[in-house]
Amino acid sequence: MQTKEPIISFRKFSFQYYSQKEPTLLDVDLDIYPGEKILIVGPSGSGKSTLAHCINGLIPYAYRGTITGTLTVDGKTPDKSSLFERSKKVGTVLQDSDGQFVGLTVGEDIAFSLENDLVAQKPMKDTVQRVADMVGMGTHLSSSPFELSGGQKQRTALAGVMVDDVDVLLFDEPLANLDPLTGKTAIDLIDRIYREYKKTVIIIEHRMEDVLYRHVDRVVVVSEGRIVSDSSPDELVSSDILTGLGNREPLYVTALKYAGVPLTPALRPGYIDTLDIGQVKAPLQRWYAAQPPHPEKPLGEVILSVRDLSFSYTAKRRILKNISFDIRRGEMVSIVGTNGAGKSTLAKVICGFVHEDEGDILYEGQSIKAWTIKERSLKIGYVMQNPNQMISKPMIFDEVALGLRIRHMDESQVRQKVEQALKICGLYPMRNWPVSALSFGQKKRVTIASMLVMDPQILILDEPTAGQDYRHYTDIMEFLRGLNRQGITILMITHDMHLMLEYTPHAIVISGGEKIGDASAVSVLTDETMAERANLKLTSLYALAQKAELPDPQTFVRQFIDYEEARRRES
């Protein structure tokens, strides 16, 4: 492979956006050879998206800045006019699979690039059909994006760049909007395209464990604009580079470290399938035997009770069917399930945004059926996924105060309450800042603070950590855990299995509008049939425990979570 010319080559490459004070990329040296499969990881703001923009030509076409050093793609140095030429070489699948869907139907979206190339209609239709078949969308050509799942939209986007017969496929966070099982399918598909059509594949993603479900040649780690590691997965997980940078290593790797296994590339720890289990079995079994029993926490009284709830938008399709469950005071609960399973609808019914057809909702034993949205919001706060969709005031203080001012609360009381909420959320020093100066995670906190001022007993959060890297994820989740310790009951709608496992002892699983599981997160994620029905994936800890022939894999997973929590509390 080394005898070939690299298809992409960075040499002492630096880039600084005109709007930034510091360079976003610094002294990057990176060669990517034809036919390689590369994973680029790094926390948000590390420069990995900028690296992608350089490769696909959006820099310098759409984003302006200063470039030093050289970058060649297929032997050519890009300039402002070469984006179109570049798009024939490098096909990019963006993160937002809905936003990048520009056609009114699948066929039109796939054809988009051909249309711009003045391809005649007959050959265009043939190409579209052929490429759609490659990604398994051949029978959906006339579907509109509203009829498609996230995974199908992503396949359409992939087909849309493959019509150009590009050499390089660049995936920008392909897993961000997919549920775990669909994500797994996506990684399989990328791998199949890579093998069958001999493409060079570059995947940018911070969910490393999920990408390493299939082989990659090299993992490149980016941090603060520099490339800090460029090695095989085996070498990378054997080193401490990832943990030092706020990236998440695969869970089974963490477990091996807890068990005191010295990791070396010789153990082949890059993928769980290649791991030399013979050498790690004994330490794992010793660790398993040495763990204390799971501490039983006392349960609070029932605060929210859902009884035989059914709901439908139209007479034809029932979204929720006879759902019942109890939430106890002080719990942290995750609501999981496939896209469109009815999770968000369930939250909407609880908040009173839409009304149930049958069933009842009890708050502290009292029916809240007759309560208005406004009345329910005093007890149950609802935080949307995208903070930009919630924030309507330019200043942080006013935004948080909005709910109180609408209720005509006395201004001195407003000030006191808002300041208290801002302190809890760690935003007090920024109280007089404009919202626009905040990061995504901080905006999320603003939206949570604006709920907290109303003293709700329950918070419902829709995908609180979507699109966040490990460090921001930990920030948000630790913050929520802190709120939880202060007595607020927290319900989260999520796809993130790590979140489920590590933060929510109780999980409710919804599939096709029905409740199919209501148990501890550990047992849900170690139950094959349930995980499959809800588009979840078994945790790699479970696979590890099985391979090491531990007496009870489920106990092992619970031990791991307890151990982690104890460690976190110490630090």
Add this chain to the structure above:
Amino acid sequence: MKAKLFDYIEKDNFVFNLSGMTKLLCFLILTFTVMYSYDARVILVILVFSFWVLHLSEIRFSQIKIMLYYVLVFIAINFVLTFLFSPQYGVELYGSKHELFSLTARYTVTQEQLLYQLTKVLKYLSVIPLGMMFLLTTNPSEFAASLSSIGVSYKAAFAVSLTLRYFPDMIRDYNDIALAQQARGLDLSKKERLGTRLKNIMNIFVPLIFSSLDRVEVISNAMDLRGFGKHKKRTWYAFKPLVKNDVLALILCGLIVLGALCVAFFIDHGRYYNPFAT
């Protein structure tokens, strides 16, 4: 939950199977004819023709009901206002005055005025079914292609397509944001005073605009990366090529224009039909 701009229901008949370009051209040609001619007889012919085509297209009444009511109200208001502001325009136009009855000195109803105003009503009535038909029988995917094929810049034409694509998303976002704001105590119902309600609606538009701006960047990147704007022209996946029926339809419309022009030149000697001339 699908909020689309309007419902397109696919059917298999002569009108549906025409290319969007044909339908747009016929609509424009006939609109021109109707706007040009003030001969009620000619317009009546076109009126009958357009209702016949509407019948052919098998559009259900329920699909156009609301639109139709708006149009009828508009026509009625227009009829009254025309009389209020220029009650003697018909007299000026036709150069004679046949009084029917008199309300006041200014508002005297004449045959001339009545003919003029009825002609105008006929004009609206004959064009509107054609416009609705173009909208309802053309696959939304074809709009952009049809616009571009009659000479509209493809970037402008594609903007129409993008509007159709993202409008439902905007509606969904709007609804989500509205709910979240209501949860914070914002009252959007009729219980609240109009002024407060308007202010509250503003609280929804601010986040809507900001979250839409996020999306614009993604869309424009996605389009750039796939070569939008590379050439002066582009082809269209959804364009329906012209077939025999399209040519037939275009010839038919051409004949109608020609007929109308002939009537104007040889019979009316101008745009107006004047039964009062002696």
